[in-house]
Amino acid sequence: MSDQTVIMRKLLSATCEEVFDAWLDADGMRQWMRPGAATRCEAMLEPRVGGHLRIVMTGPDGETINTGTILALERPSRLQFSWVSTRWSNQETLVTVELRAHGAQCELVLTHERFPARHSAGQLTTGWTKIAEDLGHYLRFGRA
Amino acid sequence: MGIHNLDLVFEALADGTRRSMLDRLKGGPLTVSELARPCAMSLNGASKHIKKLEKAGLIRRDIQGREHVCSLAAEALADAMAWLEHYSAFWSDRIDALDRHLARRRKRGAR
Numbered sequence: 001m002s003d004q005t006v007i008m009r010k011l012l013s014a015t016c017e018e019v020f021d022a023w024l025d026a027d028g029m030r031q032w033m034r035p036g037a038a039t040r041c042e043a044m045l046e047p048r049v050g051g052h053l054r055i056v057m058t059g060p061d062g063e064t065i066n067t068g069t070i071l072a073l074e075r076p077s078r079l080q081f082s083w084v085s086t087r088w089s090n091q092e093t094l095v096t097v098e099l100r101a102h103g104a105q106c107e108l109v110l111t112h113e114r115f116p117a118r119h120s121a122g123q124l125t126t127g128w129t130k131i132a133e134d135l136g137h138y139l140r141f142g143r144a
Numbered sequence: 145m146g147i148h149n150l151d152l153v154f155e156a157l158a159d160g161t162r163r164s165m166l167d168r169l170k171g172g173p174l175t176v177s178e179l180a181r182p183c184a185m186s187l188n189g190a191s192k193h194i195k196k197l198e199k200a201g202l203i204r205r206d207i208q209g210r211e212h213v214c215s216l217a218a219e220a221l222a223d224a225m226a227w228l229e230h231y232s233a234f235w236s237d238r239i240d241a242l243d244r245h246l247a248r249r250r251k252r253g254a255r
Contacts, residue, residue: 004224006231010239014246022246032241088227108239112231 004114009107016076016099016106023079023097033057049073053081068095083112092116156200161185162193166202166216173215176205 012019022028024047033055034041040058045051048070055066065086071094072080080096094116098109156162165179180190194214197203204217 004228006228006235008232008235008239010243012239012243012246014250018246018249019242022242028245028249032245033238034241087230110235110239112235114227 006112009109012106012108014106016101019099019106019108020076152200156196156202162197165193169216173213176212179214
């Protein structure tokens with residue numbers, strides 16, 4: 001099993017510059033990275049290529065430590081960082097955030113690859129989450 | 145999981161012999177000859193089924209001495225599903241929170 005990838009899209013009511021800068025603002029990140037039930041979130045980020053990030057989330061499940069390195073910073077359209085989580089055996093995964101302006105709004109596309117290819121992270125078509133859901137349904141309930 | 149792999153999985157599961165092989169592997173690993181024995185077919189025929197299951201990622205084959213031992217890779221599938229479900233919800237929640245965060249900043253007149 002390889003190439004597990006999550007892709008999500010959202011249209012945000014902000015400029016791409018605002019969205020891009022929000023990702024690099026550790027103080028702000030502390031607020032929006034905090035999951036619903038978590039009591040605490042710490043965030044540290046060095047906003048440069050090669051910079052480190054560290055996000056600690058404390059919640060009912062305990063503490064999860066997420067760390068990573070910033071691999072690409074192309075304001076305001078693209079940022080990419082490795083993502084390592086204590087919750088997933090510290091596997092090194094790859095997150096790419098791409099921002100495209102749509103009038104006064106910004107479309108955000110986030111791609112999270114569990115097993116990134118050795119060469120640069122490519123673009124993937126949509127729908128892997130849906131395909132995985134369908135497969136899960138198939139395997140649990142047999143052929144429709 | 146690429147679309148290519150998904151087709152292989154469905155194709156692998158679409159055959160009764162292969163489904164019964166998977167079923168028997170739930171009881172633990174079996175060698176290729178053990179898997180072939182109950183099937184009314186040659187070792188070669190059974191091998192073809194086993195290869196299809198292996199290509200689809202549904203079973204794993206380990207070589208132990210002269211034997212090929214097959215085991216279920218279902219844990220890999222379950223793990224894949226868990227990861228995908230976790231991070232789909234994780235990023236969805238956080239991007240929604242980012243949206244609210246940006247809206248609050250706009251209201252306050254932040255740059």
